[in-house]
Amino acid sequence: MAISLDKIEAMAPDQSSLSAATKIKPQAWSVLARNASGGFAWGECQGSGSTPYRVTLTLEDLGYKCSCPSRKFPCKHSLALMLVYAKAPQSFAETAVPDWVSEWVVRRRVKTPGKPEADKSKPKASLAAVAQDEPESPGDEKAQLRAAQQRERIKAERETSIRAGLDELDLWITDRLNRGIAGFVGDAAQQCRIAAQRLVDAKAPALAARIDSLPSEILALPERARADAAIEALGSIHLLAEAYRRQDHLPEALRHDIRRLIGWTQERQSLLDDAQASRAKGDWIVIATHSEIQPDKLRRIETWLASADKGEARYAVLIDFVPVATGGQGSPYLPGECFAAELVFYPSAVPLRALIAERGGAKDEVRLPARRLAEALRDYDDLRALHPWLGQVPMTLSGADAVHFSGSGLWLVDGEEGVALHPSQQDDVRVLADVSLTDITGLWNGRYFTAAMAETSLGRWIRS
Amino acid sequence: MTMDFSRPALARMRQAMLLGLAHNALPKGRDALTTLSLVAARRRCDRLALPSSDSAIARAPDGIDRAGLLPEAARAALLRLFAGKDGKSSDSIAAATARVIKSSGLKVHPFDYARLEGFIAQFAGDMGPQERTWLTAVRPASKLALPSYDDAPVDEHNLAQAGKAQKLSFLRALRQRDPAKAVSLIKQVLPHESAGTRVELIGLLGIGLGDSDRSFLEEVVTDRAQSVREAALMLLARLPGTSAHDQKLAQLKDRIEAKKAGLLRRRVVFSLRSSPKPQTAFDPLQGLNESTEWVEGLPLAEIAGLFGVTVDELIAGSVESPVLGHLLLRQAVLEAGPVDLKTFAPLLAGDLGHLTLAILSDLLPRLAGEGRRALLALAFRPGGWSSLPSYPVFASLHAALGEALPHEIAAELLQSSPWREAMRGGNDDMRGRWAEALAPLIPRPLSERFLTDVETVSRRAALYHRFLLTLPETRT
Numbered sequence: 001m002a003i004s005l006d007k008i009e010a011m012a013p014d015q016s017s018l019s020a021a022t023k024i025k026p027q028a029w030s031v032l033a034r035n036a037s038g039g040f041a042w043g044e045c046q047g048s049g050s051t052p053y054r055v056t057l058t059l060e061d062l063g064y065k066c067s068c069p070s071r072k073f074p075c076k077h078s079l080a081l082m083l084v085y086a087k088a089p090q091s092f093a094e095t096a097v098p099d100w101v102s103e104w105v106v107r108r109r110v111k112t113p114g115k116p117e118a119d120k121s122k123p124k125a126s127l128a129a130v131a132q133d134e135p136e137s138p139g140d141e142k143a144q145l146r147a148a149q150q151r152e153r154i155k156a157e158r159e160t161s162i163r164a165g166l167d168e169l170d171l172w173i174t175d176r177l178n179r180g181i182a183g184f185v186g187d188a189a190q191q192c193r194i195a196a197q198r199l200v201d202a203k204a205p206a207l208a209a210r211i212d213s214l215p216s217e218i219l220a221l222p223e224r225a226r227a228d229a230a231i232e233a234l235g236s237i238h239l240l241a242e243a244y245r246r247q248d249h250l251p252e253a254l255r256h257d258i259r260r261l262i263g264w265t266q267e268r269q270s271l272l273d274d275a276q277a278s279r280a281k282g283d284w285i286v287i288a289t290h291s292e293i294q295p296d297k298l299r300r301i302e303t304w305l306a307s308a309d310k311g312e313a314r315y316a317v318l319i320d321f322v323p324v325a326t327g328g329q330g331s332p333y334l335p336g337e338c339f340a341a342e343l344v345f346y347p348s349a350v351p352l353r354a355l356i357a358e359r360g361g362a363k364d365e366v367r368l369p370a371r372r373l374a375e376a377l378r379d380y381d382d383l384r385a386l387h388p389w390l391g392q393v394p395m396t397l398s399g400a401d402a403v404h405f406s407g408s409g410l411w412l413v414d415g416e417e418g419v420a421l422h423p424s425q426q427d428d429v430r431v432l433a434d435v436s437l438t439d440i441t442g443l444w445n446g447r448y449f450t451a452a453m454a455e456t457s458l459g460r461w462i463r464s
Numbered sequence: 465m466t467m468d469f470s471r472p473a474l475a476r477m478r479q480a481m482l483l484g485l486a487h488n489a490l491p492k493g494r495d496a497l498t499t500l501s502l503v504a505a506r507r508r509c510d511r512l513a514l515p516s517s518d519s520a521i522a523r524a525p526d527g528i529d530r531a532g533l534l535p536e537a538a539r540a541a542l543l544r545l546f547a548g549k550d551g552k553s554s555d556s557i558a559a560a561t562a563r564v565i566k567s568s569g570l571k572v573h574p575f576d577y578a579r580l581e582g583f584i585a586q587f588a589g590d591m592g593p594q595e596r597t598w599l600t601a602v603r604p605a606s607k608l609a610l611p612s613y614d615d616a617p618v619d620e621h622n623l624a625q626a627g628k629a630q631k632l633s634f635l636r637a638l639r640q641r642d643p644a645k646a647v648s649l650i651k652q653v654l655p656h657e658s659a660g661t662r663v664e665l666i667g668l669l670g671i672g673l674g675d676s677d678r679s680f681l682e683e684v685v686t687d688r689a690q691s692v693r694e695a696a697l698m699l700l701a702r703l704p705g706t707s708a709h710d711q712k713l714a715q716l717k718d719r720i721e722a723k724k725a726g727l728l729r730r731r732v733v734f735s736l737r738s739s740p741k742p743q744t745a746f747d748p749l750q751g752l753n754e755s756t757e758w759v760e761g762l763p764l765a766e767i768a769g770l771f772g773v774t775v776d777e778l779i780a781g782s783v784e785s786p787v788l789g790h791l792l793l794r795q796a797v798l799e800a801g802p803v804d805l806k807t808f809a810p811l812l813a814g815d816l817g818h819l820t821l822a823i824l825s826d827l828l829p830r831l832a833g834e835g836r837r838a839l840l841a842l843a844f845r846p847g848g849w850s851s852l853p854s855y856p857v858f859a860s861l862h863a864a865l866g867e868a869l870p871h872e873i874a875a876e877l878l879q880s881s882p883w884r885e886a887m888r889g890g891n892d893d894m895r896g897r898w899a900e901a902l903a904p905l906i907p908r909p910l911s912e913r914f915l916t917d918v919e920t921v922s923r924r925a926a927l928y929h930r931f932l933l934t935l936p937e938t939r940t
Binding site: 183 | 481482484501540
C-alpha cells in the first residue's frame with residue numbers, strides 16, 4: 001500500500017490530530033528507521049513524557065502502534081510518522097529491527113511482507129492463540145480434556161439459550177403480525193430495540209444486530225416501500241430462525257452462513273490456519289468502502305474488493321469492527337487502489353467475506369471483466385437460491401446507462417432490464433446520467449443497486 | 465401444499481398483514497409465520513418495474529457548458545481544500561478559490577460535485593451553468609438564492625414581480641449603464657414599495673448622481689416617510705446649486721476648525737470639531753463613518769474655498785487630523801481629479817490603521833486598474849509597519865479587494881520584517897491564522913515564495929497556493 005497524503009487524511013480521527021501531526025518538528029524524531037525489506041518503519045518521538053514515544057508502522061496496510069497514552073487512533077505521533085514517510089522515505093535508515101518493533105509486528109495477525117518470524121519461545125499474544133498451543137506435557141492432557149468438556153458444555157448451553165431466544169422471537173414476530181405491520185413501521189425503533197436486547201441475552205448477537213438495524217434500513221427507504229420492506233425483513237428473520245432449528249438437514253456451507261447470521265463466530269486465526277478454506281490469490285482492486293456505527297457502539301468497516309480471475313470477476317469483502325471510541329473513521333483502503341494479496345474466505349454457500357492471508361505490493365491497475373445486466377441479475381438470483389439471506393453482491397456491468405426518470409429517480413438501464421439506484425445515493429450519482437458509461441461496478445441487494453465505481457467518458461467515477 | 469402466489473392473492477395477504485388481520489387470510493394448512501416467510505421470499509424475487517421510457521429525463525445537452533475541466537492535480541487540491549476534514553467553505557480562501565476558478569474559465573469536475581456540495585452552494589454565483597444546474601437539482605431550495613439562470617431574467621417588463629434583491633441588482637446595473645432609464649423605472653416602482661425599499665431605491669441614484677436627477681429628488685423630498693425624505697435630501701445636498709448643498713457646505717464649515725500653527729513655518733491646520741455624539745470622540749472609526757456623509761458630494765475645491773485656501777493647502781493642513789485627513793483622502797480618490805494622492809503620504813505613514821482600512825474597504829470595490837493600484841501603493845506599505853496587522857485586517861482587505869494584491873505590493877509584504885518576524889515568532893495558532901488570511905492576497909507568481917514561509921505553518925494556506933500552481937499559468 002503506497003502511503004499517500006489522502007490516505008493519511010482519511011485515517012486521521014479528526015482535523016486537530018492531523019494538524020497536531022503536521023506540527024511535530026523533524027527534530028522531535030530521535031530515531032527514524034525501517035527494516036531492510038521495507039515492510040515496516042518505526043520511530044521514537046520526543047513528546048511531553050520523559051521517554052520518547054515509540055511508534056511503529058506497517059507500510060503495506062498502514063497498521064500502527066504508539067506508546068503514547070492518547071485515546072485517539074491513530075494518534076498524532078502515528079500520523080506524523082506516516083507523514084514523514086510519505087514525504088521523505090529516504091530519511092528512514094535501514095537498521096536492525098529492535099525487539100519492541102518485532103514483538104508488535106509478530107502480534108499483528110495479518111502477515112506483513114518482511115515481518116520477522118515469530119519467536120516461538122515467547123508467549124502468544126491472544127487467548128485464542130494460547131488455547132491452540134500444543135500440550136506441553138502428558139500431565140496437561142487431563143486439563144486439556146477438562147477444558148474441552150467445559151467448552152462443549154458452554155456451547156451446549158448457548159445452543160439451548162439461542163433456541164429459546166428464537167422461540168421468543170417467533171412470538172414477537174407473531175405479535176407484530178397480529179397488531180399489524182403498518183403500526184410496526186411507525187414504532188419500529190423502540191420495538192426492535194427491545195427484541196434485540198432479548199436476543200443479546202439469548203447469545204445471538206448477530207441476529208440481535210440485524211433486528212436492531214432494521215428500523216434505520218426501513219426508514220432509509222421511500223415511505224411507500226417501508227411496509228413491504230418490513231414484511232420482507234420479518235419474514236426473512238423468521239426463515240432464519242427456522243433454518244437454524246433445522247440446520248442439521250442443510251448443506252454444510254449454508255449451515256456456516258446460518259450460524260454466522262445468528263452470532264457464532266470463527267476465530268480469524270483458525271480461518272487463516274485452515275488448509276481447507278477457500279483461497280484466492282491475485283491482484284485486487286478496492287471497489288468500495290463503507291463504514292457505519294452499529295447500535296453496540298462498534299464501527300463496522302466494510303472494504304469491498306474485486307479481482308479478475310480467468311476472465312471472471314471475483315469479489316470479496318473484508319469486514320472489521322472497531323470501537324467507536326477509538327475515533328477511527330473508516331477503511332484504511334481507498335477505493336480504486338490496487339494490491340496483490342491472497343485472501344482466505346469464510347466458509348459460505350456464497351463465499352464473499354474474507355481475510356487477507358498474505359499481502360503483496362501495490363499494483364497499478366486491475367481491470368474487471370464486465371457483464372450485461374440481465375446476466376448479472378440471473379446470477380444473483382441463482383446465488384440467492386443457494387443463500388436465501390444473501391445481502392449485497394458486487395457486480396460489474398457493461399452496456400448500461402444511467403437514466404433519470406421523472407418521479408422514479410436514477411436507474412441503470414440496459415435494454416429491457418433496469419435496476420434502481422439506491423435512494424440514499426440518488427444525488428451523488430446524478431452526474432452519471434450526463435456521461436457515457438463504459439462499465440460500472442456496484443453492490444446489488446436484490447432491490448437497489450449502489451454504484452461504487454464507474455469508468456466513464458469523463459474518467460473514473462468513484463463513490464464519495 | 466402450494467400457496468397461491470398470484471398478484472391478487474399476494475396483495476390480499478399483504479393488506480391483511482398490514483392491518484393485523486393475517487390470521488383471517490391464511491391459506492389452508494399454513495400458520496402465520498410460515499406464510500409471512502413465504503410472502504417475504506416471494507417478494508424478494510420481485511424487482512422494481514422499470515419506469516416507462518416516456519418519463520426519462522433527457523440528458524443535459526453537451527453544449528450547456530463548454531468550459532474545460534480543472535486539471536487532475538487541481539481537482540485533487542480542491543478536494544483536499546473543501547472536502548477533507550477541515551473543508552470549510554466560508555473563509556477568504558474559499559472565496560478566493562471560487563474567484564480563481566471563475567477567472568480561469570475552467571469548471572469543477574462533475575464527479576466532484578457531491579463532495580464539494582458545500583463549496584458549490586456557497587459560491588453558486590461564481591460557478592458555471594452546469595454546476596448550478598446540478599445544485600438546483602440536489603438542493604431545490606437553493607434555486608431561489610441563485611442568480612437567475614433558470615428563471616426568466618429580470619427586465620423592465622417583469623421588474624414589478626421580481627424580488628427585492630433582484631430588483632435592486634437589476635436597477636443598480638442599469639443605473640451604471642443608463643442612468644435616465646434607471647430613474648424612470650425607479651419612478652414606476654417606487655410608489656408600490658415599502659419605506660425601507662424606497663430608501664434603498666433612492667440610494668441607487670448616488671451612482672453617477674447628476675443634475676438630471678434633481679427634479680426627481682425634489683419630488684421625493686415630499687415622500688410620506690421621513691427616512692425616504694432624508695435619503696433624498698442627502699442626495700440633493702450633493703448637487704451644487706441646491707439649497708441643501710449650500711446648507712451642507714455651511715454645516716461643514718461649522719464642523720471644521722481652522723487654526724494657525726507653527727512658529728517658524730506658520731500654516732493653517734484643520735481638524736474636525738468634536739462630534740455631537742460623545743462616543744465618537746473615543747472611536748475614530750465610528751467618527752469616520754458618521755462624518756463621511758458630511759463631505760459626501762462636496763468637491764474639495766469648494767471645501768477649500770470655505771476657508772480661503774487652495775486644495776493642496778487644505779490637504780497639507782488636514783493630514784495631522786486622522787479623521788478629517790481620511791475624509792479628504794476619500795473625497796480626493798472619488799473625485800479622481802488632479803489632486804496628487806502622495807500629498808496624503810504623511811497621513812498614511814506607519815502602521816495600517818483602522819481608519820485607513822475603513823477607507824480601503826470603502827473605496828477599493830469602487831476602483832479598478834490604475835486607481836486601485838495607486839491607492840494601495842499609497843495606503844498599504846508593509847515596509848513602514850512596526851508589526852504585522854492582525855489577521856482580520858487581511859481578511860477585510862481581501863473582502864474589499866476581491867483579488868490578490870498587486871505583485872510588487874505582495875512582494876514587499878513577503879520581504880517585510882513584520883511578516884518575517886511573525887512567521888518566526890508567535891504561537892502556531894496565530895501564525896496559521898495569519899497565513900490563512902494572507903494566502904488569498906498573494907498572487908500566483910509569488911506562490912513558491914509564499915509556500916516556503918507557510919508550508920509548515922498552515923496546511924490550508926499551503927494547499928490553496930498548491931491549487932493555484934496546478935492551474936495553467938495563462939488562466940490565472
